[in-house]
Amino acid sequence: TQLLEQSPQFLSIQEGENLTVYCNSSSVFSSLQWYRQEPGEGPVLLVTVVTGGEVKKLKRLTFQFGDARKDSSLHITAAQPGDTGLYLCAGAKETSGSRLTFGEGTQLTVNP
Protein backbone atom coordinates (compact mmCIF):
# COMPACT_ATOMS: atom_id res chain seq x y z
CA THR A 1 0.00 0.00 0.00
CA GLN A 2 1.43 3.34 -1.10
CA LEU A 3 1.67 5.74 1.84
CA LEU A 4 1.38 8.76 -0.45
CA GLU A 5 -1.13 8.67 -3.29
CA GLN A 6 -0.68 11.05 -6.18
CA SER A 7 -3.34 11.92 -8.72
CA PRO A 8 -3.61 11.96 -11.56
CA GLN A 9 -0.89 9.52 -12.57
CA PHE A 10 -0.74 10.93 -16.10
CA LEU A 11 -1.75 14.35 -17.39
CA SER A 12 -1.46 15.65 -20.94
CA ILE A 13 -2.50 19.26 -21.57
CA GLN A 14 -2.03 22.07 -24.04
CA GLU A 15 0.31 24.98 -23.48
CA GLY A 16 -1.41 27.78 -21.56
CA GLU A 17 -3.77 25.56 -19.58
CA ASN A 18 -3.86 25.39 -15.79
CA LEU A 19 -3.56 22.17 -13.82
CA THR A 20 -3.52 20.79 -10.30
CA VAL A 21 -1.74 17.71 -9.02
CA TYR A 22 -2.73 16.14 -5.71
CA CYS A 23 -0.80 14.24 -3.07
CA ASN A 24 -2.88 12.51 -0.39
CA SER A 25 -2.23 10.35 2.64
CA SER A 26 -3.95 9.07 5.74
CA SER A 27 -0.78 9.83 7.68
CA VAL A 28 0.38 13.12 9.18
CA PHE A 29 3.73 14.41 7.96
CA SER A 30 6.02 16.91 9.65
CA SER A 31 7.08 18.19 6.24
CA LEU A 32 6.35 17.56 2.60
CA GLN A 33 8.49 18.14 -0.44
CA TRP A 34 7.83 18.34 -4.16
CA TYR A 35 10.39 17.29 -6.73
CA ARG A 36 10.48 17.35 -10.52
CA GLN A 37 12.28 14.69 -12.50
CA GLU A 38 13.21 14.86 -16.16
CA PRO A 39 14.13 11.82 -18.29
CA GLY A 40 17.61 10.54 -17.60
CA GLU A 41 18.08 12.67 -14.51
CA GLY A 42 17.49 12.50 -10.79
CA PRO A 43 14.67 14.38 -9.07
CA VAL A 44 15.26 18.05 -8.30
CA LEU A 45 13.73 19.73 -5.26
CA LEU A 46 11.09 22.36 -5.98
CA VAL A 47 9.78 23.22 -2.52
CA THR A 48 9.47 22.14 1.11
CA VAL A 49 6.37 22.90 3.19
CA VAL A 50 6.28 22.33 6.93
CA THR A 51 3.30 24.24 8.37
CA GLY A 52 -0.31 23.12 7.99
CA GLY A 53 -2.10 25.45 5.56
CA GLU A 54 1.17 26.81 4.22
CA VAL A 55 1.19 28.14 0.66
CA LYS A 56 4.38 28.69 -1.31
CA LYS A 57 4.79 30.12 -4.78
CA LEU A 58 7.57 29.47 -7.25
CA LYS A 59 6.87 31.58 -10.36
CA ARG A 60 3.84 29.89 -11.97
CA LEU A 61 3.81 27.01 -9.46
CA THR A 62 1.76 27.20 -6.26
CA PHE A 63 2.19 24.60 -3.54
CA GLN A 64 -0.17 24.10 -0.62
CA PHE A 65 0.15 21.94 2.48
CA GLY A 66 -3.16 20.76 3.93
CA ASP A 67 -4.29 22.10 7.29
CA ALA A 68 -3.98 18.66 8.85
CA ARG A 69 -0.60 18.05 7.14
CA LYS A 70 -1.91 14.92 5.43
CA ASP A 71 -2.14 16.22 1.89
CA SER A 72 -0.68 18.70 -0.55
CA SER A 73 -1.38 20.13 -3.95
CA LEU A 74 0.65 21.62 -6.77
CA HIS A 75 -1.04 24.08 -9.09
CA ILE A 76 0.58 25.24 -12.31
CA THR A 77 -0.75 28.33 -14.06
CA ALA A 78 -0.39 28.75 -17.81
CA ALA A 79 1.64 25.59 -18.29
CA GLN A 80 4.54 25.62 -20.73
CA PRO A 81 6.29 22.77 -22.55
CA GLY A 82 9.26 23.27 -20.22
CA ASP A 83 7.03 22.16 -17.33
CA THR A 84 6.92 18.64 -18.78
CA GLY A 85 8.27 16.08 -16.36
CA LEU A 86 7.52 13.68 -13.52
CA TYR A 87 6.30 15.48 -10.40
CA LEU A 88 6.93 13.66 -7.13
CA CYS A 89 5.69 14.44 -3.67
CA ALA A 90 7.57 13.11 -0.67
CA GLY A 91 6.64 13.20 3.00
CA ALA A 92 8.83 13.04 6.09
CA LYS A 93 8.01 12.21 9.68
CA GLU A 94 10.21 13.22 12.58
CA THR A 95 9.33 9.94 14.30
CA SER A 96 11.02 8.01 11.49
CA GLY A 97 14.18 10.10 11.48
CA SER A 98 12.86 12.35 8.74
CA ARG A 99 13.16 9.58 6.17
CA LEU A 100 11.40 10.57 2.97
CA THR A 101 8.57 8.46 1.54
CA PHE A 102 7.80 9.20 -2.09
CA GLY A 103 4.56 9.05 -4.01
CA GLU A 104 4.52 7.30 -7.41
CA GLY A 105 4.53 10.58 -9.25
CA THR A 106 2.44 12.43 -11.82
CA GLN A 107 3.74 12.40 -15.37
CA LEU A 108 2.90 15.77 -16.91
CA THR A 109 3.15 16.44 -20.64
CA VAL A 110 2.55 19.97 -21.90
CA ASN A 111 2.03 20.07 -25.66
CA PRO A 112 2.97 23.17 -27.66
Next chain:
Amino acid sequence: EAQVTQNPRYLITVTGKKLTVTCSQNMNHEYMSWYRQDPGLGLRQIYYSMNVEVTDKGDVPEGYKVSRKEKRNFPLILESPSPNQTSLYFCASRQATTGPLNYGYTFGSGTRLTVV
Protein backbone atom coordinates in the same frame (compact mmCIF):
# COMPACT_ATOMS: atom_id res chain seq x y z
CA GLU B 1 29.56 22.63 -8.51
CA ALA B 2 27.60 20.95 -5.70
CA GLN B 3 26.69 17.49 -6.88
CA VAL B 4 26.18 13.82 -6.24
CA THR B 5 28.14 11.64 -8.66
CA GLN B 6 27.17 8.07 -9.40
CA ASN B 7 29.04 5.57 -11.51
CA PRO B 8 28.42 3.86 -13.77
CA ARG B 9 25.40 5.45 -15.52
CA TYR B 10 24.54 2.20 -17.28
CA LEU B 11 25.42 -1.37 -16.38
CA ILE B 12 24.43 -4.72 -17.82
CA THR B 13 25.55 -7.72 -15.83
CA VAL B 14 24.80 -11.40 -15.36
CA THR B 15 23.08 -13.09 -12.46
CA GLY B 16 25.38 -13.72 -9.53
CA LYS B 17 28.27 -11.49 -10.56
CA LYS B 18 29.08 -9.11 -7.72
CA LEU B 19 28.96 -5.42 -8.55
CA THR B 20 29.39 -2.06 -6.86
CA VAL B 21 27.75 1.23 -7.77
CA THR B 22 29.74 4.16 -6.44
CA CYS B 23 28.29 7.37 -5.06
CA SER B 24 30.20 10.47 -4.01
CA GLN B 25 29.00 13.90 -2.84
CA ASN B 26 31.01 17.12 -2.47
CA MET B 27 28.64 19.05 -0.20
CA ASN B 28 29.81 17.69 3.17
CA HIS B 29 26.35 16.23 3.75
CA GLU B 30 25.87 13.94 6.72
CA TYR B 31 22.86 12.05 5.35
CA MET B 32 23.08 9.81 2.30
CA SER B 33 20.60 7.37 0.84
CA TRP B 34 20.04 4.88 -1.97
CA TYR B 35 16.74 4.57 -3.79
CA ARG B 36 15.50 2.37 -6.58
CA GLN B 37 12.85 3.55 -9.03
CA ASP B 38 10.53 1.12 -10.76
CA PRO B 39 7.45 1.75 -12.94
CA GLY B 40 4.30 1.75 -10.86
CA LEU B 41 6.23 1.56 -7.59
CA GLY B 42 7.92 4.94 -7.48
CA LEU B 43 11.08 5.62 -5.50
CA ARG B 44 11.75 3.16 -2.70
CA GLN B 45 14.52 3.55 -0.16
CA ILE B 46 17.10 0.75 -0.01
CA TYR B 47 19.55 1.91 2.65
CA TYR B 48 20.45 5.17 4.30
CA SER B 49 23.28 6.55 6.39
CA MET B 50 23.04 9.34 8.93
CA ASN B 51 26.80 9.73 9.20
CA VAL B 52 30.12 7.90 8.87
CA GLU B 53 29.90 4.29 10.04
CA VAL B 54 26.14 4.66 10.67
CA THR B 55 23.92 2.84 8.19
CA ASP B 56 20.39 1.45 8.38
CA LYS B 57 17.91 -0.46 6.27
CA GLY B 58 15.30 1.31 4.24
CA ASP B 59 12.12 -0.24 2.85
CA VAL B 60 13.68 -2.71 0.38
CA PRO B 61 17.17 -3.70 1.66
CA GLU B 62 17.16 -7.40 0.69
CA GLY B 63 20.00 -8.28 -1.68
CA TYR B 64 21.95 -5.07 -1.09
CA LYS B 65 24.80 -3.93 1.13
CA VAL B 66 26.25 -0.49 1.78
CA SER B 67 29.17 1.01 3.63
CA ARG B 68 30.02 4.51 4.85
CA LYS B 69 33.71 4.64 5.67
CA GLU B 70 34.09 8.25 4.58
CA LYS B 71 31.61 11.10 4.70
CA ARG B 72 31.63 11.73 0.97
CA ASN B 73 31.24 8.14 -0.31
CA PHE B 74 28.35 5.71 -0.01
CA PRO B 75 28.74 2.71 -2.34
CA LEU B 76 25.93 0.26 -3.05
CA ILE B 77 26.99 -3.38 -3.29
CA LEU B 78 25.06 -6.20 -4.92
CA GLU B 79 26.83 -9.39 -3.82
CA SER B 80 24.81 -11.72 -6.04
CA PRO B 81 22.58 -9.74 -8.39
CA SER B 82 19.34 -11.24 -9.61
CA PRO B 83 17.01 -10.17 -12.45
CA ASN B 84 14.52 -8.65 -9.98
CA GLN B 85 17.19 -6.09 -9.11
CA THR B 86 17.00 -4.68 -12.63
CA SER B 87 16.05 -1.09 -11.94
CA LEU B 88 17.03 2.58 -11.98
CA TYR B 89 19.08 3.43 -8.91
CA PHE B 90 19.58 6.85 -7.35
CA CYS B 91 21.97 8.02 -4.70
CA ALA B 92 21.00 11.14 -2.77
CA SER B 93 22.40 13.27 0.02
CA ARG B 94 21.22 16.08 2.28
CA GLN B 95 22.23 18.03 5.34
CA ALA B 96 21.37 16.61 8.73
CA THR B 97 18.32 18.12 10.38
CA THR B 98 16.58 18.24 13.71
CA GLY B 99 12.87 18.81 13.81
CA PRO B 100 10.88 19.04 10.57
CA LEU B 101 12.83 18.24 7.43
CA ASN B 102 13.77 21.57 5.90
CA TYR B 103 16.48 20.35 3.58
CA GLY B 104 15.87 18.66 0.29
CA TYR B 105 17.81 15.84 -1.20
CA THR B 106 20.36 16.34 -3.94
CA PHE B 107 20.11 13.36 -6.25
CA GLY B 108 22.65 11.82 -8.56
CA SER B 109 21.82 11.27 -12.23
CA GLY B 110 21.02 7.62 -11.73
CA THR B 111 22.41 4.20 -12.63
CA ARG B 112 20.37 2.02 -14.92
CA LEU B 113 21.13 -1.58 -14.02
CA THR B 114 20.08 -4.59 -16.04
CA VAL B 115 20.67 -8.08 -14.64
CA VAL B 116 20.28 -10.89 -17.18
